[in-house]
Amino acid sequence: MAYIITRRAALALGGAALVAPRAFAQSNIPTQSASAPSLPIERGATLRMLRPVRFVQPDEEVFRANAARFTAQTGVEVRVDFVGWEDITQQTAVTANTGAGPDLIIGFNEAPHIYADKLVDMADVAGYLGQKYGGWKAMAQRYGKRANSDMWVGLPFGASGGPLVWRKSTLNSVGFDAPPEDHAGYLKLSQELKRVGKPSGFALGNAVGDGNGFAQWLVWSFGGYLVDENNNVAINSPETIRSLEYLKELYATFIPGTIAWGDISNNRAYSAGECHLTANGVSLYFSLKNDPAMKAIADDTFMTLLPKGTQQTSPMAGLTLNAMVFKHSRYPNASKAFLQFMLEAPQYDPWLQANLGYWSQPLNAYNESATWSSGDPKISVFKGVMDTTFYAGYKGPISEASAAANADYVMVQMCASVASGQATPQQAAAEAERRARRFFRSRR
């Protein structure tokens, strides 16, 4: 096909040249032979895409440089718009419902599952990438594939996890090397931290990220779940009640005030040295590390995945970037080719490295990325974020309802009402069941 350099592409290439000096460590990404799907790019194709704004500046630079390289190789102009996190869900909804606007969107978590009927199947691209790069991780498969089907509605680009963040010196001082994986040991650690006046703390307020992260960990780690495989509400279970009984003991060891905590509160309490063990994304560590005044705390800070409790993998649902291509796009092949291009090692690995661990890979081969070996060894914990078998809405099919139940804090408030003593575990579980049924009611 004709090789066209548009003015915009030329500018973008210039941008790429500027970015190029940023040195990325050489990764040795193992690949298997696989044949790429045939995606003849439509004549005169141009693409418009939306994605969430960056965590860190190099994210955007590398992403744009990769897109410019795609333009240079295929002649397809790609316009990438970076959208605020709180807006992307609504913009996705509008795009899907009106059948107009961007050709592809990288949204969050469940978005492709909600609009599955309006999306292009990407099984061919997913199959190729999976074969070439050592297979999709468990969480990536969950978010990519439509439930009970072989259709890939989304292509996960990465996930951000919220592991335990803790002060090593404090844990050592009470006789622990690292937080234990079992409930009894973990409770013992929390009690010891409380005893020495350096307590742990987890958000139990209306905090979308941290609150849900903790509540989900608590319930899942005891084997409870909001809905079963068929989307029947199953939160009012003996496992949930056991987890809430456990919470009563655990909450007594928390720093006071966590029921009023929002998403930012634990960052502040930890940074101020008032709280010595919490759960958060990698941003907390980097904010400490990048502040010279906080060096002592940063050096003392370590991260581990949330305790497994009774489960095989760490019960943690990361925030997942999930790309989708709309049927209304006039250039579905170009869109798929673009996403495939972005997930190939020459593009994906520098992008992964640029993100410093904020996003971690959906494909196994990228375990070998220099992100996890040549950078700060403390962030290597994020390498396995997408290995977990848990996800928001576990263990039903990913749906609008599970996202809404999360956003309405059904599980967080179940936990908070028990912690505050307003409800018994039985009452709280029954109330959560009542609210969840509303979200999961069948609709015409």
Next chain:
Amino acid sequence: MSATTAAPVWTKMRPKQGALTRLFDWKPFLAFICLLPAIGLLMTFLTYPLGLGIYLAFTDTTIGRSGIWVGLENFIWLADDPIFWNAVFYSVFYTAVATVGKFALGLWLALLLNQHLPMKSLLRAIILLPWIVPTVLSAIAFWWIYDPQFSIISYLFVDVLGVRDTNIDFINTAWPARWSLIAANIWRGIPFVAISLLAGLQTISPSLYEAALLDGASGWQRFRHITFPMLLPILAIVMTFSIIFTFTDFQLVYAITRGGPVNSTHLLATLAFQRGIPGGQLGEGAAIAVSMIPFLVFATLFSYFGLARRKWQQGEGND
């Protein structure tokens, strides 16, 4: 004069008016035409959203999915929803307590400001500050003041004065959180009440007070029988506005507690937003918003008829 007029008398022929001109000269039509832009604006930006909101309340619309007509289903669900009833309770409680607080303190402040004080204008300007600051900013300031770990008040009592061992629980449990929010709302609302009432006070003729003084009225009697009755009409208006503002308050609660702990401080407005936008249940959120209308109508009628419609104000005798 008429004797001097020799010139032929002629009258200018009125040109025959076109139908259009006559139409525009017709008062009712002209008024209608002139009102059209305003009506258009109101219909587009007021009636349509309100109507859409009411319509949505009877559907199961979610974000990302247009709904179908479900009749009263949303309201039936809400009638059984303790979180909704808690929001109703707290909205009424919040409005009632905050309004009483604002009016008690605001009236007192207005009376003080009505005295002859040095630097009166400057003082009045300062009083207005809480009202001028954007609500979100003052809400964030209160959010810090009420923070479980970093509250300045806790710091004062624990670290500076040493009279407490633990931080004060402002927003971690239900009742303290409710009172804390009311306190923030009163702080914010006082200037509006005080300045409005001050304006009312200044319209009261000094001669009334002079006459009362001659009759030997005490300070309390002057307040009870002159100031208060003369202030009633403006009091009614200010109270109506204040009740509406307070009942529909959103920013303070959303910025400070987000309705927590465990939904105990949700107002109807914050609950409607929480269910409708983050929760995605647009229909249910609209139903909660619509259910505020009867309360607002009642509150408006109450303060209007309860306070303003005194016969003597309209020149008739008291019964």
